Amino acid sequence: MYDLLDLRLFVAVLDEGSITAGADRLPLSLPSASARIRALEARAGVTLLARGRRGVRPTPAGVAFGRRAREALDALGRLDTAVAPYVAPAARRLTLVAGSSAMERLVPRALVAFLSTHAEVDVALLERSTADGLRLLADGEVDLGIVIADPRDGPPAPGDRLVDDSLVVIGAAGGVLAGTDRVGFAEVAEHPMVGLAVDAPLQATLEANVGDRAPLARLRGRAARLGTVVDLVAAGVGLAVVPRHVVDPGRGLEVSELAEPWAHRTLVLRRGTRARPGVEEFAAALRAAAGHDAASVGAEG
Incomplete structure (x- = not known):
């Protein structure tokens, strides 16, 4: 065919x-x-x-x-x-590519705001790593992408910056992280952990950066979504490495900064090669959702 x-x-x-x-x-x-x-x-x-x-x-x-x-x-x-x-008039269709952390809270919140006010536009989502997302954007396969900023490109433009995506270690309240502000991954890996599926972009990032430089962690379970990982941590199953902005401050979890240079990340918004109707409106919804998340994290701190 x-x-x-x-x-x-x-x-x-x-x-x-x-x-x-x-x-x-x-x-x-x-x-x-x-x-x-x-x-x-x-x-x-x-x-x-x-x-x-x-x-x-x-x-x-x-x-x-x-x-x-x-x-x-x-x-x-x-x-x-x-x-x-x-045939009824066809709806316009936009495609967004993003990693697992953006798909947890930022993208769903933006979708609710955008789709409820733009009945003429449909949105398709692709969950991919930053490298794959940049390739899809360059090839004109997607309209918008949420990717991790490359420090070699310098500070992102204010209009492109969405939210701090730095990685933290979370644990159950009163657990091994209590009173700990910073912790290296080697120390984290000495404890039981919870992770994402092996093909999740964030999990691939962790494994690529850690390599053989830390003990092989005991993964008690893998989940498809970051929200499930957080639930397992709250239940005391193990520690986990997640982006700070996906942690609801109301959960009462112990949160420690991950003391690794590759843990400091920023999510930025990138556009594809074609300017479709509705792209700028959807981009505005993503920035508004990112502002909401940033305010929540600020309230936690």
């Missing part, structure tokens, strides 16, 4: 004589379009485009493939025309 976007891209490339110009018509980023063309040729099992210094031209197989692709797209257009009188 061929992907319709791939067929549209191939026809655009034939019309324009280059992958770059064909990608601009859809629009797609050049790396994404090139990858799609390669995958299309692999699916067809034959070279469809001959690459040259001045662009591309179809091979004999590409000419035949392009003709059939146009026929398929024309037929699809006739189907759309046939049902158009019966």
Whole structure:
């Protein structure tokens, strides 16, 4: 089964004589379009485009493939025309990519505020690491991303900064963390712990930074969501490393700063390569939700 976007891209490339110009018509980023063309040729099992210094031209197989692709797209257009009188106006769709900490409180709060006042817009969510999120943004696959700021880029712009995402260690009230303001991960790992699923972005960050420099922690359980991790900690199951802003100050947990240089993080807002209607309004809802979280953490301190 061929992907319709791939067929549209191939026809655009034939019309324009280059992958770059064909990608601009859809629009797609050049790396994404090139990858799609390669995958299309692999699916067809034959070279469809001959690459040259001045662009591309179809091979004999590409000419035949392009003709059939146009026929398929024309037929699809006739189907759309046939049902158009019966279809309600389509809602606009935005896509946000974010890591596990932003998905815990910040994103849900923003969604409630945004979707309740923008009935014409739908929002899709992707939970990915910062590296994956930046790639999706660069490829034009998503509209907005919440990512961890890279210190090498300097301080984030005030309008991009969302919330402090620094990591802390939490434990049950009156437990081993009582009276402890700062603690290193090696000391934390000497106690039973609770973690996230192995494929969660935050868990991957922990394991990548700790490596072999700390004892192998005894993980008593893994949870899909940070909220469940906090619940398990409150029940006395073990310690956990979580972003400070996801800890409800009303839970009465012991909270200690994680004394590691990689624990100091900031969540920032990034935009994709295309400006869709509703993006700025959703960005404003995210900033408002981040302000609410920041106020809650400030009240705790």
